[in-house]
Amino acid sequence: MIRFDLSIVLDYAVQSSTDFVFVVQPTNTPYQRVTWESLAVSPDVPVESEVHGSPANRHVRVHAEPGPFQLRYDAIVDLVHHFALPDDLREVPIAELPASVIQYIYPSRYCQSDQMLDLARREFGTLSPGYQRVEAIRQWVQGRTKFQVGSSHVGTSALDTYTCAAGVCRDFAHLMIAMCRALNIPARLATGVDYGADPALGPTDFHCYVEAYLGDRWYIFDPSGISPRMGLLRIGTGRDASDVSFATIFGSVQWTMPRISIRAEGDIENGIAPPVRHDYAVSTDSALAEPDEVVTQLHGPAGLMQGATPSVQAGYPASFASVPLTLAAPATRRASASAIIDWRLSLANPESATRPSCAVTVAVMPGSARRRSERSSSATRSARARSSAFMPLPTWMLPSSAER
Numbered sequence: 001m002i003r004f005d006l007s008i009v010l011d012y013a014v015q016s017s018t019d020f021v022f023v024v025q026p027t028n029t030p031y032q033r034v035t036w037e038s039l040a041v042s043p044d045v046p047v048e049s050e051v052h053g054s055p056a057n058r059h060v061r062v063h064a065e066p067g068p069f070q071l072r073y074d075a076i077v078d079l080v081h082h083f084a085l086p087d088d089l090r091e092v093p094i095a096e097l098p099a100s101v102i103q104y105i106y107p108s109r110y111c112q113s114d115q116m117l118d119l120a121r122r123e124f125g126t127l128s129p130g131y132q133r134v135e136a137i138r139q140w141v142q143g144r145t146k147f148q149v150g151s152s153h154v155g156t157s158a159l160d161t162y163t164c165a166a167g168v169c170r171d172f173a174h175l176m177i178a179m180c181r182a183l184n185i186p187a188r189l190a191t192g193v194d195y196g197a198d199p200a201l202g203p204t205d206f207h208c209y210v211e212a213y214l215g216d217r218w219y220i221f222d223p224s225g226i227s228p229r230m231g232l233l234r235i236g237t238g239r240d241a242s243d244v245s246f247a248t249i250f251g252s253v254q255w256t257m258p259r260i261s262i263r264a265e266g267d268i269e270n271g272i273a274p275p276v277r278h279d280y281a282v283s284t285d286s287a288l289a290e291p292d293e294v295v296t297q298l299h300g301p302a303g304l305m306q307g308a309t310p311s312v313q314a315g316y317p318a319s320f321a322s323v324p325l326t327l328a329a330p331a332t333r334r335a336s337a338s339a340i341i342d343w344r345l346s347l348a349n350p351e352s353a354t355r356p357s358c359a360v361t362v363a364v365m366p367g368s369a370r371r372r373s374e375r376s377s378s379a380t381r382s383a384r385a386r387s388s389a390f391m392p393l394p395t396w397m398l399p400s401s402a403e404r
Helices: 099-105 117-124 131-144 158-164 169-182 293-299 368-374 378-386
Strands: 002-014 018-022 032-042 047-052 057-064 067-079 082-084 187-193 206-214 217-221 236-238 247-250 253-255 259-263 281-283 339-341 344-347 358-361 364-366
Touching: 002 018, 018 067, 057 067, 057 236, 117 131, 117 169, 131 169, 131 206, 131 217, 158 169, 169 187, 169 206, 217 281
Parallel strands: none
Antiparallel strands: 002 067, 002 253, 002 259, 018 057, 018 247, 032 067, 047 057, 082 281, 187 206, 187 236, 206 217, 344 358
């Protein structure tokens, strides 16, 4: 299980009578649980909350008169994941798509997939359908697009990003979504926070990523490559940014950059692991499929929720066998841990390059190990992704020769 400690502060100088619609609160889903939260506005004006969509987007509506206005939101969010082997995931024919998914193959305001059909077929039409083709689209978008703050604006679309080959996370996501839809692969935009981003890119900010429908559920892709997928919590979900803007403003205001902080440190005593980069397919939305056992471990049977935190094994692939941890009382809000979970893997079948069988044990390792993993170059990650063989987790997680 991953536990995020999230804080968001938004400041505005309201110049005329203004209505705000905010989507900044992480949603509650079978895979994600907001275990504690606090929302406050200054001045103290009425706040109207409304939940809409699936997964549900949490809308906050506020009316403010001229003067300073601030919204502050703090939360603790728990998250578990479904993992799958990429080669096992197929693209779903149109005739088999659930009705709730079909809307995500249509063009939308920022994703003009109907104008990119020839481009998509030329670039990806000869690739075998499935997860690897979607991953090839992600790599193509990341490889040809420069991350450049200020290179786009609120009206920039997927076509604009393709032409100028520069943008921010929102533009990367729109281009990938448009290319997927042009190939009849359902794709949608999700918003979160850029956990794990390189500080050189600037302060922590809101983040956009992509979900593609493969097999029987939605799988996560980050075309900008900024964040590990396990570090992406869900705030909003929609066809494109027009559905899930973190702030829609009806009036005249001056604004400053959001002040956001997010932490996800390991807590060995409470079975909480930090996000890591790896090559498994990752999902936090089972769509119409039955949720995994990890969902039961996250929410627990009646009575368990109040006194216990799910075991660390809730956060790992079902093919892993983990040493169970004793359930303990949840950590305090600001609790921190200097150690992280070390996934020490041993390949039980080294001859099988496509379906490794792994055993997991729990150990304590210095935080520097995570920093080493996050410094792995994009070139290394790209080379790993280009390999036709399924790759296990990073080398630093493997047992030493003495442990093998």
